[in-house]
Amino acid sequence: MRDGTAVNAAMIGLIVNGEALQVRRGSTVAAALLNAATACRISESGEPRTAVCGMGVCFECRATVDGIAQQRTCQMECRDGMVVETQR
Amino acid sequence: MKHSFDIVVVGAGPAGLAAATAVAEAGRRVAVLDENPRVGGQIWRASLSKVARDRSKERAVARFEASGAKLFSGHQIVDGDAAGALESWVAATQSLETFSFERLILATGARERFLPFPGWTLPGVFGAGGLQALVRSGYDIRGKRVVVVGTGPLLLAVAAHLKQDGARVVLVAEQAPLSQLMQFGLSLITRPGKIVQGLSLRAQLANAQYRTGCWPVAALGDGTVTGVRLSDGSRTWTEACDLLACGFHLVPNTELATLLGCEVGDHGVVVDADQQTSVASVYCVGETTAIAGVDAALLQGRIAGLAAAGRASEARTLHMQRDAERSFGRRMDRAFALRKEMLTLAMPDTIVCRCEDVRFSQISQAAAPGNGWTNAKLQTRCGMGPCQGRICGPALNALFGWKNTSVRAPLFPLPIAALCSSPLATDDATTLVTQEN
Ligand SMILES: Cc1cc2nc3c(=O)[nH]c(=O)nc-3n(C[C@H](O)[C@H](O)[C@H](O)COP(=O)(O)OP(=O)(O)OC[C@H]3O[C@@H](n4cnc5c(N)ncnc54)[C@H](O)[C@@H]3O)c2cc1C
Ligand code: FES
Numbered sequence: 234m235r236d237g238t239a240v241n242a243a244m245i246g247l248i249v250n251g252e253a254l255q256v257r258r259g260s261t262v263a264a265a266l267l268n269a270a271t272a273c274r275i276s277e278s279g280e281p282r283t284a285v286c287g288m289g290v291c292f293e294c295r296a297t298v299d300g301i302a303q304q305r306t307c308q309m310e311c312r313d314g315m316v317v318e319t320q321r
Numbered sequence: 322m323k324h325s326f327d328i329v330v331v332g333a334g335p336a337g338l339a340a341a342t343a344v345a346e347a348g349r350r351v352a353v354l355d356e357n358p359r360v361g362g363q364i365w366r367a368s369l370s371k372v373a374r375d376r377s378k379e380r381a382v383a384r385f386e387a388s389g390a391k392l393f394s395g396h397q398i399v400d401g402d403a404a405g406a407l408e409s410w411v412a413a414t415q416s417l418e419t420f421s422f423e424r425l426i427l428a429t430g431a432r433e434r435f436l437p438f439p440g441w442t443l444p445g446v447f448g449a450g451g452l453q454a455l456v457r458s459g460y461d462i463r464g465k466r467v468v469v470v471g472t473g474p475l476l477l478a479v480a481a482h483l484k485q486d487g488a489r490v491v492l493v494a495e496q497a498p499l500s501q502l503m504q505f506g507l508s509l510i511t512r513p514g515k516i517v518q519g520l521s522l523r524a525q526l527a528n529a530q531y532r533t534g535c536w537p538v539a540a541l542g543d544g545t546v547t548g549v550r551l552s553d554g555s556r557t558w559t560e561a562c563d564l565l566a567c568g569f570h571l572v573p574n575t576e577l578a579t580l581l582g583c584e585v586g587d588h589g590v591v592v593d594a595d596q597q598t599s600v601a602s603v604y605c606v607g608e609t610t611a612i613a614g615v616d617a618a619l620l621q622g623r624i625a626g627l628a629a630a631g632r633a634s635e636a637r638t639l640h641m642q643r644d645a646e647r648s649f650g651r652r653m654d655r656a657f658a659l660r661k662e663m664l665t666l667a668m669p670d671t672i673v674c675r676c677e678d679v680r681f682s683q684i685s686q687a688a689a690p691g692n693g694w695t696n697a698k699l700q701t702r703c704g705m706g707p708c709q710g711r712i713c714g715p716a717l718n719a720l721f722g723w724k725n726t727s728v729r730a731p732l733f734p735l736p737i738a739a740l741c742s743s744p745l746a747t748d749d750a751t752t753l754v755t756q757e758n
Contacts, residue, residue, distance in 0.1 A: 259369050260459025267460045272444060277678035281544070283444040285675075285712075287454030288363065289356060289397075290432050290574075292676060292707040303707070303734070304412065307455065310358050 247315040262306035262317055263287070263294040273306065274320040296320070322418045326352045326391075328629050329407060329422040331398050331577060334362015335378075336607025336618035337428030338385045343626025344426075345388035352420060353390055354409055356397035360385070362430055362607075363450060364615050368457035370486045381619070393420075400730035401425075403581045403600045410735055417739055424602050424629045427578050427590065428622065431571040431608035433475075434715045436659075437673045437681065438666035440540030440549075441567065449479040449568035456486050463487030465563040468549050470494040470537040472657045473570035474614075481525040483566070490529040492560055494551055496536040496569075497657050505656030536663060540565050554662065570657050572715040573609045579728040588612075588654070594640060595633050596625035604629050613650025620646060664720050674713040676706020684717070694723040707734045 244255045247262075249269055256265040263284040266273055272281035273296045284294035289308045297318040298304040306317070330341045333355035344351040353360075359367040365378040396409035396418065407420045433448040440446065447455065449469055456462055467488045469480045472495055480490045495502070523531065538557060539550040548561045573589035584591040584599035588611040596604045604625040607618035620643040627636040667673060669682035679701045687697040694710075694717060697703050703717075704710030704725065709732070714725045731740070 257369055257459050259367070261455070264455055264459030267455060276442070276672075276675070278672075280442055280678070281444055282442065282675070284447070284455055285435075285451055286432065286448045287451035287458070288432060290708060290711045291448075291451075295707070301415065303736075307458070308356060308358070309412070310458075 245311045245313050245315075247311050247313070247317060249317045250319060250321070256311050258311075260311050262296065262298060262304075262309045262311055262315070264307075265311055266294070266296065266306060266317070266319065271319055272321075322416070323421070324352065324393075324418065325421045326350045327422065328352075328424045328426065329354065329420050330390075330426040330428055331355075331407070332362065332428030332430055332607070332609075333357065333360040333392065333394070334428060334430050334607060334618065335365060335381065335615050336430070336609075336622040337362070337426070338381050339619045339622025340426045340428060340604075340606055340626035340629075341390040341622075342381070342385045342388045343623045344630045345390040347627065347630035347632055349630045351390045352393055352422075354393045354396040354398060354407070354420065356395065358394055360392065360394070362428075363454070366454055366457050369459050370457060372457075372482070372485070377615075377619075397733055398577055399732050399735060401577065401581055403583075403603050405602070408730075410731075410733065410739065415736070415739070417735075422602075424604065425581075426596075426622075426625050426629055427581075427583075427598075427603060427605040427609055428607045428618075429574040429577055429609045431573045431612055432711065433568040434570055434572045434719070435567070435712055436471075436569050436663055436666060436716050436719060437671050437713075438537055438539060439668050439671050440542065440546070442672050442675055443540050443542050443546045444544070445542065445546030445563065446540050446565045446567065449566040450475055451568075452564065452566040453479045453482050456483065462564065464489065466491050466561065467564045467566060468492045468494065468560050468562040469566045470496075470549065470551070471568040471570075472496045472659065472663075473568060474653065474657070475568055475571070477522045477526070477531070479566060479568075480529060481522045484526060484529070488564070490526060491562055492551075493526065493529060493531045494535040494537065495531070495533045496660055496663055497533060498660070499533040501658070502533055502656055505652055536660075536666075537565075537567065538666060552662075569659065569663065569719075570654075571608065571612045573612065575609060576709075576711075576728050576732050578603070578605055578609065579726075580730060580732060588651075595628040595636070596621055597628065611647060611650050612654065613647050614653075617643065617646035617650060659719060667720075673716060674701075674703040674706065674710075676708050676712075677702040679703040679713075688721055694725055695727065697723070709733070 285291045294306045327349040330353045341353045401407035541548040578590045590605040606621035624636040667681040687700040
């Protein structure tokens with residue numbers, strides 16, 4: 234299951250920091266990262282940060298999705314095979 | 322890509338859906354733009370978890386879908402001018418699209434107000450409505466101990482939803498004193514429906530404590546939240562938790578209205594009886610005009626939709642009901658007014674601006690008498706990060722009375738490539754996010 238494809242129709246497979254992850258179809262990327270206990274970004278002074286507002290205004294949930302940096306993951310639904318990289 | 326409509330609505334929450342439905346039913350061509358991938362706004366947000374059927378949502382969405390209004394999801398409005406054009410950023414295609422219109426209806430809703438307190442930037446600390454939104458979009462919180470703190474009617478609603486989703490809600494701490502809430506309760510006698518709603522939320526929470534006159538003084542934990550220190554003014558104690566949900570009522574999203582030149586007052590965008598703003602071609606509805614709940618949003622949406630379509634007189638019968646809902650909102654504001662202790666929670670090293678990690682001591686130094694936010698921004702970079710002051714702005718407004726009056730396009734940071742290829746003019750290069758993740 235390292236290729237990040239879904240095992241059944243209700244689930245979606247994505248790759249987060251190189252690890253395959255299964256999430257429910259319709260989940261946002263921010264929810265997937267929270268379920269995987271993965272911080273989205275490291276703040277200016279070095280603190281790990283995760284999603285806060287859930288509605289696209291705080292920008293704490295930013296991550297690189299399919300090669301595009303700075304995406305607000307709370308506004309983005311997971312797609313099969315999506316590749317997510319967080320700041321570490 | 323360019324689109325042209327008679328009327329454009331920004332926001333597909335209850336207010337925007339009601340407005341667009343009224344416009345389309347009156348036979349005008351209307352587009353609804355929302356950055357969210359699904360319709361519904363905040364209260365009617367799509368949910369992966371089992372939520373009770375909401376018939377008013379089902380009715381509104383069905384009527385909207387049958388109306389002929391055209392929906393553009395995933396469109397984030399980043400620029401516009403009241404003379405007739407908006408520019409939207411579509412993240413899915415990484416491109417800008419233009420919408421021209423004769424009239425515009427703004428229904429951009431509200432966001433939660435956050436107040437800085439020690440530890441509030443720890444992972445595991447969320448907005449209250451924010452946590453609810455994340456759970457609805459797939460965050461699994463079964464078995465997690467949750468404490469909900471802050472103020473406003475949303476706290477109880479959120480706690481009840483989180484419990485339904487399997488969380489163990491340990492405590493709901495409302496900062497407003499019981500006496501203040503009782504006055505609000507009594508003034509609701511004219512609105513029995515709303516009291517019943519409040520009571521049934523309370524009942525669903527059966528095992529959780531609901532404490533009034535109680536507030537957070539610090540979120541505790543190393544790397545992630547493990548507890549919260551609370552106070553009731555006479556004693557402080559610690560409550561263990563896995564997640565801390567905090568929200569200090571709501572503030573309207575007025576950035577787009579400000580950019581378009583609409584007058585904004587203390588409670589939100591200023592509108593007349595037909596929901597028209599100070600700019601004749603622009604109407605504004607729902608929480609953007611003042612926090613007053615979903616019923617006000619629906620009524621305002623319909624009134625503005627009919628007015629913008631040239632049928633204002635048909636909406637007159639709704640004005641009284643709308644005014645009653647708005648006065649409900651004003652009573653709510655008074656009931657959940659912040660006590661003075663809420664304005665002194667931040668310690669010198671508490672981060673106030675999360676984007677730039679600006680600490681309270683830096684800001685209070687810049688806050689010399691006569692100095693406003695512009696000064697603090699220049700000296701500390703507070704509010705200069707990607708959220709453009711959407712989180713720290715309302716906090717600084719509460720703490721120092723500062724207002725963010727300078728709103729510039731793009732309203733949200735855009736990749737540099739998009740700016741180069743667009744007609745958008747920007748003179749504020751600091752709003753760009755250039756750092757790589
Ligand atoms: C996080 C949160 C959770 C809430 N949960 C509840 C609840 O459970 N129960 C309850 O009674 N009330 C809740 N509320 C209160 C709620 O705001 C109102 O009851 C109701 O949703 C208001 O409707 P509206 O149409 O005015 O705004 P909203 O429902 O907020 O809709 C505004 C819409 O505009 C869109 N938008 C804003 N700016 C832009 C832009 N620049 N470009 C494109 N789209 C944009 C947003 O994506 C959003 O979908 C919540 C509020 C918040 C902030
Ligand atoms: S969680 Fe705030 S922008 Fe995504």
